[in-house]
Amino acid sequence: MKNVACALTIAGTDPSGGAGIHADLKTFQELKTYGMSVITSIVSQNTTGVQAVSHVSLEMIEQQLDSIISDMPIHAFKTGMIANQDMMKLIYNKIKHLDAPYVMDPVMVATSGDTLIERDSRNYLRKNLLPLTTIVTPNIPETEYLIGEKVETDEDMKQAAEMLVKNFGAKAALVKGGHREGDAVDFLYDGSRIHSFSAPRINTNNTHGTGCTYAAAITANLSQGLPLNIAVKQAKHYVTLAIKYSLDLGAGSGPTNHWAPRIHTNNLTTTEVE
Numbered sequence: 001m002k003n004v005a006c007a008l009t010i011a012g013t014d015p016s017g018g019a020g021i022h023a024d025l026k027t028f029q030e031l032k033t034y035g036m037s038v039i040t041s042i043v044s045q046n047t048t049g050v051q052a053v054s055h056v057s058l059e060m061i062e063q064q065l066d067s068i069i070s071d072m073p074i075h076a077f078k079t080g081m082i083a084n085q086d087m088m089k090l091i092y093n094k095i096k097h098l099d100a101p102y103v104m105d106p107v108m109v110a111t112s113g114d115t116l117i118e119r120d121s122r123n124y125l126r127k128n129l130l131p132l133t134t135i136v137t138p139n140i141p142e143t144e145y146l147i148g149e150k151v152e153t154d155e156d157m158k159q160a161a162e163m164l165v166k167n168f169g170a171k172a173a174l175v176k177g178g179h180r181e182g183d184a185v186d187f188l189y190d191g192s193r194i195h196s197f198s199a200p201r202i203n204t205n206n207t208h209g210t211g212c213t214y215a216a217a218i219t220a221n222l223s224q225g226l227p228l229n230i231a232v233k234q235a236k237h238y239v240t241l242a243i244k245y246s247l248d249l250g251a252g253s254g255p256t257n258h259w260a261p262r263i264h265t266n267n268l269t270t271t272e273v274e
């Protein structure tokens, strides 16, 4: 029996604290999960965008992974920003041996519109990493890239989630509707049925790091042993409250509020529709 759930994030940094590794570790902590991290790239960014990127060497990424894998329990893990194909290959070769749920946030572009991974590495991500995933959590532009088709309607989103499982080898897929208009509706295909999770759209520009926070909450919930659809449902509540009470910091798109879900526990506005 495990006495503490342990989760690992493999991702880039955000010194302004809203996205990447920082968002992940804050989420793990709030969800009573012991958080660990492997840094792939140091990203100088803030609420207005990305100013500079420095990649960690392959040797150092490998060493960080070895340090954790050789010593620490990993009950679930997630990947975020993996900037290029060499990093992806290295990470693939390490994580394929891990016996724990794998949540992939297929990060391509920051909320600000800045590109975070090299274009020609996207195919490697789709072909090699995607089939290892327990769940992949693309937003609409990432979904369109992964399946190679436009995604505009609810029906398109549901079909895309099914395709990511049936044609591309993910075990489950959560297609997120944050980039559409109207209610914020996400569709999960779990390998046998579609679930949809809906929340009223919150009128805010402070959505920096929402995708990281959501995927990290799913990872934390899976590390605690929750079934997938419950893990997603609770993570949707978490991210919705974190957006609802988001912090108006910085001149651009401000960060989510990680302690709001703890304080406003009775104010859950999300619903599982199907």
Ligand SMILES: Nc1ncnc2c1ncn2[C@@H]1O[C@H](COP(=O)(O)OP(=O)(O)OP(=O)(O)O)[C@@H](O)[C@H]1O
Residues within 6 Å of the ligand: 019, 109, 110, 111, 138, 139, 140, 176, 177, 178, 179, 184, 185, 186, 199, 200, 201, 202, 203, 204, 207, 208, 209, 210, 211, 212, 214, 236, 239, 240, 243
């Ligand atoms: N304004 C909003 N109001 C309510 N929920 C939102 C809003 N914007 C995004 N969401 C929800 O937040 C979660 C993250 O979705 P989104 O599609 O924004 O991810 P993302 O684009 O990967 O995030 P990021 O901006 O960090 O890259 C989803 O559940 C989405 O429905």
Ligand SMILES: Cc1ncc(CO)c(N)n1
Residues within 6 Å of the ligand: 011, 012, 013, 014, 019, 020, 021, 043, 045, 080, 081, 107, 109, 110, 111, 116, 208, 209, 210, 211, 212
């Ligand atoms: C490091 C990092 N990962 C992911 C995102 C996407 O929000 C970001 N802005 N920065």
